[in-house]
Amino acid sequence: MSGYVRNLAEQARAASSVLAALDGAARQALIDAMAAQLDAQRDAILAANAEDLQRAAAANLSAAMIDRLKLDPARLSAIADALREVALQADPLGAVTRSETRPNGLLIERQRVPLGLIAMIYEARPNVTADAAALCLKAGNAVLLRGGSEARASNAAIAACLHAALRAQGLPEAAVSLIEDPAREHVLELLQLSDLIDLAIPRGGEGLIRFVAEHARVPVIKHYKGVCHLYVDRAADPALALNLLVDGKASRPGVCNALETLLVHRDIAERFLPDALAALAARGVQVRGCERTRALAGEHSAAIAAADDSDYAAEYLDLIIAARVVDDLDEALAHIARFGSDHTEVIATEDAATADAFVRRTRSSAVMVNASSRFNDGGQLGLGAEIGISTTRLHAYGPMGVESLTIERFVVRGEGQVRHAESLTNRE
């Protein structure tokens, strides 16, 4: 261990106390100033990004990776606007969330405080540098950022803007600390700093996330993948279910809230599946189906591969879906319990009791009744920008907004109350 990251983290931790003491207006002004700096430094950021893109091309990175890396004036404006939206969000700190007066007259309040120092470990997208910093600062935290080496020039240029805004407000630059050296050993060092880092959030591919989870001695909130299911109940409205299927699979297949598996009650399979398979085929979606699915596929049956367990466990992130006919709700739930990833489950049904049973008997972070899986997103669920999605059933479960970067503590107000009044007088 070089101590390089520990040194950065110590400075960031010291800065976290300064951040925590700021009032909401000061944090809002700071994030607005960061957005203004991003606008003002557009040319410098784009020049840095061009450097990253040139290196990416030379290294033969995939077109998808290069697209994630690429900035242009419109994307940069969108990043600055996203910061302005975070600035405008309600202040998550300080407000009393609950309060109770005890029989002894003590007033017990719950109040949100910052977590402290948050480490973000992420891959190609340089917008995360700005987004994550803004969300952490909005909640009064300092942040330690470790972006992907492929985006290092872009990340440094964005961080320079954030630092300029901190300086202009008389605040320590270390409140946003960037690990610029791309060596992977620095991630390992970071993950050991349990005395300094309150939470690490990895964002990226499953490989990165497993690496972080495997090596972390600091708390980690993560999601590995989204194996999201649509269960079409016997009492489903077939047209409604078809809309959920097409939106869930085909509107943006590369995201974690896209559908990966279709489960169909046997009583509706004959009515629903032929249309569903035709609609999927029309959108170029490959289907991997059980025997009953293939039997109902008609002209499409030849195109449907036989599904096995690995298909049901897969997060395709592509125009591929697994399909299975089930005997009843129990079998659908057993399938989800076995193959699901606690991300998002959807039921299409007009039967309220079945909907309630489905909600009660799934424990995923989001359960949708007659709504698309694609709504499992911080913005869509009313949280504002999200710093990540958690399928860790601790602290936060589902999309994480600014509130999930805080914690409730106890504030007790009394007039001299003590537990053992007798101890005050005895032996005197």
Next chain:
Amino acid sequence: MSGYVRNLAEQARAASSVLAALDGAARQALIDAMAAQLDAQRDAILAANAEDLQRAAAANLSAAMIDRLKLDPARLSAIADALREVALQADPLGAVTRSETRPNGLLIERQRVPLGLIAMIYEARPNVTADAAALCLKAGNAVLLRGGSEARASNAAIAACLHAALRAQGLPEAAVSLIEDPAREHVLELLQLSDLIDLAIPRGGEGLIRFVAEHARVPVIKHYKGVCHLYVDRAADPALALNLLVDGKASRPGVCNALETLLVHRDIAERFLPDALAALAARGVQVRGCERTRALAGEHSAAIAAADDSDYAAEYLDLIIAARVVDDLDEALAHIARFGSDHTEVIATEDAATADAFVRRTRSSAVMVNASSRFNDGGQLGLGAEIGISTTRLHAYGPMGVESLTIERFVVRGEGQVRHAESLTNRE
């Protein structure tokens, strides 16, 4: 790794689904039945406890350890009564905690669900076996218990009662799984089971807790120690402050919410400290003080050892306290930031602005204004029984009641809403 613990954990995890599907009345009846079993099996439990006590005496365990281990009819009744209180608590599950209708008509609800499988790793006190199981079950979780080897017969006898109640309700005994084999390697095995265990809670001495934190690949919520401070502000009521000091230090010095350090504003030191030191001396409390404290001690000065940094960092858990005169609130806060353990801080002051500044600028799990540190306790703060105290700034911070064994997830109710309506019609 023997697989012994993995096998137990797999069964417990399977049982957690059964528990999660029970309604609140069934969970309440189950815990009541467990209390009744403890009453009915009193003789068997006391006989098992006698075995543990005999082994403890032979092993020359300390008197304090033997006291923690010992059960008698009154203590057993108290354990059963504690279970009945847990049974009576409000059901933490299912209720909608927040709800919002989005512009697109989606109803977004937040709802508490169980964490899943919770592992408790604890030392001598056999009551934890019953308490922890009841709290976990109340919140719909299964629990995997690993008690101290010195209490193994008592723990097994108590677990037998819990199993009898589970059996009588037709529920899997594995919902309360006890690791009976005392080998320490089983704790190591347990701590690796990140695919099965949602949360591990260690309870016991700092050594046990550091061992768990060091080796865990599962999420851990813990507190190492309680280095709790009383800051006597210049605007304190001296009599009130004296009560807080004596209650905080002398009413029960061996607990984590006892005071360990007294900080006194220099402007009130002359008026407050001589009385305070006399009151502490009268209760047999040893003081380790700064130079200014010793100068004000008068007849007691010879008895006051000079304090160094290790005294300020210590959790004495005994009739010993460190004392320091500070120049102002800033110095008090800097002391707390440097030596504190995020557990409990107290201010005595009649000045509302100073009280607010102290609350705002400390981030400990509980901050008390004119109230004893000893109120940092689940029961005293209105949570009911506590499963532990967290100074981990994640998920729960402070005493953890039954609610902290649950997590909020999202339930979305719609009428067929989709994100990208255009994808439903294009290419058809």
